Amino acid sequence: MASPQSTQFAVAVHVLTYLAGSGAGPSSPHPRTVGATELAASTQVTPVHVRRVLAPLREAGILASTPGARGGWRLLVEPERITLDTVWRLVRGDEPVLAIHLPSPKCPVGRSIQDGLHDVDAAVARATEETLAR
Incomplete structure (x- = not known):
């Protein structure tokens, strides 16, 4: 049986959904950042993998990241404005x-x-x- 090519799309959708539900969205009264370690624990991948997957979303202006021990990720765009095809194209690139x-x-x-x-x-x-x- 063939194995999946990449988990990047699934990880990206998981993280975006996690951020939207954890008060890390732009319309949250007190938006918080969520660290890569917390996101990695939720997705069962390494923090390095989380950062690599999310980098294109940050470059596209969907996410923001703050470096450092108290840093993390947050949404810049309302979740309902993020489409699956956009996420797919961003994380897939030219692969x-x-x-x-x-x-x-x-x-x-x-x-x-x-x-x-x-x-x-x-x-x-x-x-x-x-x-x-x-």
């Missing part, structure tokens, strides 16, 4: 959806199958984005 191997250039099958696999990957990416945009 393929499918894990496409690099075959031997000497292999006639490997030389000819790559274009077809890339076309399939592009179709899967489009279908995923369309589904998440609903």
Whole structure:
């Protein structure tokens, strides 16, 4: 059975939902920041992984982070304005959806199958984005 390509999207959605429900949103009367250690415990990944996953969301202006021992993450955008397709595009970047191997250039099958696999990957990416945009 195939394994999932990446947990980044799931971790990002988990963290955004966690922040929205924990008083770290822009409309909270006393917004708080939530540390990467707390987010890592909730998502069962390392704090380093949390920071890597959230970096594109910070760069897009969805999240803010404060460094240091008392630092953490908070939402800059109301949760209802954050769409799943936006999160998907931000955390995925230019990475393929499918894990496409690099075959031997000497292999006639490997030389000819790559274009077809890339076309399939592009179709899967489009279908995923369309589904998440609903």
